Amino acid sequence: MDGENPMIWAAELHHYKGRYYYFATFTNRDVKIDTVRGNVIERRTSHVLVSDKPDGPYAPMKDPVYLPADKPTLDGTFWVGKDGKPYMVYCHEWLQNWNGTIEKIELKPDLSGSVGEGKLLFLASDSPWSKERREDGSIVPNKVTDGPYVFRTQTGKLGMLWTSWIYNVYAQGVAYSESGTLDGPWVQEAEPITPPDFGHGMLFRTFEGKLLMAIHSHKCVNGRYIRIPHLFEVDDAGDKIVVVKSF
Structure with missing residues (x-):
């Protein structure tokens, strides 16, 4: 799965039916799956590990592949639909399709593998807020999709956080x-939900019942890309979440 010099990204832990599941993105830099516009694409995929304890150890389950090996995917997250079926929601990376996507795939009841094929939920270009400037100076939606996270407000509205770039x-x-289901249609909010330079958020409730968003900014230090964690307080009482303040 990971090769000799792997990259392991985007850890998420989910408690489901008495066990703990670790959704993560693995990149095997020794395996090349495609070349698009002169860019060689390495084997990258979302995968699921399992443990009986939240602090591990975590181990792979039965199926070695959840998503197609010829498709770079990342940032898998977990959701259980109204039909009671478990799903992985993930990105198909823009490096291959040049217009990143958010997709879903059904998981087996014990999350040990996937069922059927992935389904498109929306495209990076559906966003009214993300932007990039082309070489000819024109401004178009950014092509990156990153970090989906699905939630439901207290009124029952189904929402999804996701990240891209504004320039x-x-x-x-x-x-x-x-x-109210993963099938959408998904309507994008006009403006970002968090301040600039924050992304890849998740929501969780503290033991005292306060809803917080865990998120990161980043900076480069001596050529290294450093992620900086941050928390925001969030109100989900209505049909749409509101970021209240820095926590």
């Missing part, structure tokens, strides 16, 4: 499903 600034938006 060279990391930015996080939110979309809401008109059907």
Whole structure:
């Protein structure tokens, strides 16, 4: 799965039916799956590990592949639909399709593998807030999709955080499903949900019941890309979440 010099990204831990599941992105730099516009694409995929304890150890399950090996995917997250079926929501990377996507795939009941094929939920270009400037000076939606996280507000509205860029600034938006299911259609909010240079957020409730968003900014230090964690207080009492203040 990971080769000799792997990159392991985007850890998420989810408690489900008495066990703990570790959703992560693995890149095997020894395996090349495609070349697009002169760029060689390495084997990258979202995968699931399992443990009986939150602090591990975590081990792979039965199926070695959840998503197609010829498709670079990342940032898998977990959701259980109204139908009771478990799903992985993930990105198909823009490096291959040049217009990143958010997709879903059904998981086996014990999350040990996937069922059927992935389904498109929305495209990077659906975003009204993300932007990039082409070489000819024209401004178009950014092609990056990153860090999906699915949630439901207290009124039952289904939403999804996801991240892209506004020119060279990391930015996080939110979309809401008109059907209340992963199938959408997903309507994008006009503006980012968090301040500039924050992205890849998740929501969690403290033991005291306060809803917080865990998120990161980043900076380069001596050529290294350093992620800096941060918390925001969030209000989910209505049909749309509101970021209240830095925590």
